[in-house]
Amino acid sequence: MGEGQTLPVDEQLASAREQLENGRDFTVAVEEEFALLDPDTLSLDNRFEELQALAVGREVEPHLVGELIASEAEVRTGRSESFGEAAAKMGERREQLSALAEELGVSLGASGTHPWSSWQAQRIIDTPHYRRNDELLRYVVWRNNTFGQHVHVGIRGADRAVQVASAMRNFLPELLALSASSPLVEDVNSGLHSARTQIFTRMFPRCGVPDAFADWREYEEFVRFLYRSGSISEHTQLWWSVRVHLSFPTVEVRIADAQPDLGESRSLAALAFSLVGRCARAIDEGEPIAWQPHRMIEENLWRAIRWGLSGEMINLQSGEVRSTRAAVEELIEWVMPVAEELGAACFLAVPEQNSAERQIARFEEGASLQEIYGELVKGSERVGG
Amino acid sequence: MADDQKQAPEGISAEQAAEQLKVLQVADLVVQAAGGFISLGFLRLGGEQRDLVQARLAIDSLGALEPVVRDQISAELADELQRARAGMQLAFAEAVNEKTEPAGPTAPAPEAESDAAPPAETPGSDS
Numbered sequence: 001m002g003e004g005q006t007l008p009v010d011e012q013l014a015s016a017r018e019q020l021e022n023g024r025d026f027t028v029a030v031e032e033e034f035a036l037l038d039p040d041t042l043s044l045d046n047r048f049e050e051l052q053a054l055a056v057g058r059e060v061e062p063h064l065v066g067e068l069i070a071s072e073a074e075v076r077t078g079r080s081e082s083f084g085e086a087a088a089k090m091g092e093r094r095e096q097l098s099a100l101a102e103e104l105g106v107s108l109g110a111s112g113t114h115p116w117s118s119w120q121a122q123r124i125i126d127t128p129h130y131r132r133n134d135e136l137l138r139y140v141v142w143r144n145n146t147f148g149q150h151v152h153v154g155i156r157g158a159d160r161a162v163q164v165a166s167a168m169r170n171f172l173p174e175l176l177a178l179s180a181s182s183p184l185v186e187d188v189n190s191g192l193h194s195a196r197t198q199i200f201t202r203m204f205p206r207c208g209v210p211d212a213f214a215d216w217r218e219y220e221e222f223v224r225f226l227y228r229s230g231s232i233s234e235h236t237q238l239w240w241s242v243r244v245h246l247s248f249p250t251v252e253v254r255i256a257d258a259q260p261d262l263g264e265s266r267s268l269a270a271l272a273f274s275l276v277g278r279c280a281r282a283i284d285e286g287e288p289i290a291w292q293p294h295r296m297i298e299e300n301l302w303r304a305i306r307w308g309l310s311g312e313m314i315n316l317q318s319g320e321v322r323s324t325r326a327a328v329e330e331l332i333e334w335v336m337p338v339a340e341e342l343g344a345a346c347f348l349a350v351p352e353q354n355s356a357e358r359q360i361a362r363f364e365e366g367a368s369l370q371e372i373y374g375e376l377v378k379g380s381e382r383v384g385g
Numbered sequence: 386m387a388d389d390q391k392q393a394p395e396g397i398s399a400e401q402a403a404e405q406l407k408v409l410q411v412a413d414l415v416v417q418a419a420g421g422f423i424s425l426g427f428l429r430l431g432g433e434q435r436d437l438v439q440a441r442l443a444i445d446s447l448g449a450l451e452p453v454v455r456d457q458i459s460a461e462l463a464d465e466l467q468r469a470r471a472g473m474q475l476a477f478a479e480a481v482n483e484k485t486e487p488a489g490p491t492a493p494a495p496e497a498e499s500d501a502a503p504p505a506e507t508p509g510s511d512s
Contacts, residue, residue, distance in 0.1 A: 084478025091471070263471055343481035346444045346474045352452040 023249025027154035035109035044117035046070035060096035112182025112196030112257030147258035152250040158216035166212035173300035179256035180308035181355035193308025193356040212291035270347035274339035412457035
């Protein structure tokens, strides 16, 4: 057991199971990651510690956390009883963070990658967790200058949570395609819609689409195996794009790129939330959801990385290929009854163009990376909560 | 009847209406319609005139109009439309939650003691 693990594994797993058994359905929390930027150059600026110091004693303090590099900050809504409450808090957190950033004299970026700042210039923050990750992952973690959106959804029942997570695997490509916001990285148009996924999800171990687990016992056995074999020293080293959390009674969806636009961020979170609700409903009612093999989901995931919302996706049941936009629209239709019950329906939408598509369109018009990123930063500053 | 006595439905003369049409932009009409959706939508979100089906229609209609007109209007006006739609969405979600019990499709569970979001030092983040 590594120093990161505070509870013995058996106790940790027993506690996680108990929390899930006593958990509450469909509470929700959203985490958003932002780039800290020099306001003049819009390059990444290593100032998280100053931002955190400035937050002390303010409302945002408990909701502001560091994330790997000193040029990144994350804000969290905290547990919300409804999606509407979480959506309102997303706006509040953005406003609170913006106010703090303005006072400090930094700007905020919210796309999946920074278009030009090099990873060599970013400093890893000095916390025990990130020191461990630095030692463990080296180049893999150094390269990970990426920004995402994560959605935690409360699920009652340990077996049920594992089954929901297994079902959610199928839909990760559609969520990623909708969210794609990172075509620009390392001073180039990468040709990808989500370069973040290629840099983070493809490089990290135990990341991306997990295997399907049938129930808690199977999941627990695998986690136990990882600890026993010294593969992990803390459960957060399971970096999968959807995971049953072992500290909180939630299924966490981690596939999405960060969103410059608050409205689109809420819309994306609403889809992740509604999908978890819809999968839980299917499990409760015995509606079959095929757990697609990893290799099949990977085909769609690559399409999402490469072409985002502009491409095509395979219907993994029928083998039919249709536009990704149509696939996302189908998904929205599928979740709609549950989204309506849970107050998330009015947020669900497929934008005319998502962030990656807008950035690529501007690039093809001849705009420079600086102009494109400047517009993104200005756009997210203009429309606050 | 002399031309100058012809009246448009709003009470302005035909000449005045024709003059207005010469300068009227389609974007102006779209913004006007958007304003109507906002006013009516908020009206249907609360009070005696509450009708969530109508409110949802107003939100979705506004969502469809906004991207069409975004490039034709000032950034400030586009932001106002976006803010109004966001306000309606939040009010709608609140209204739905007032109407229905929490916990959604399955049986209500007892209050969990733990938070649904990780505390500051627990990375629930990308890495």
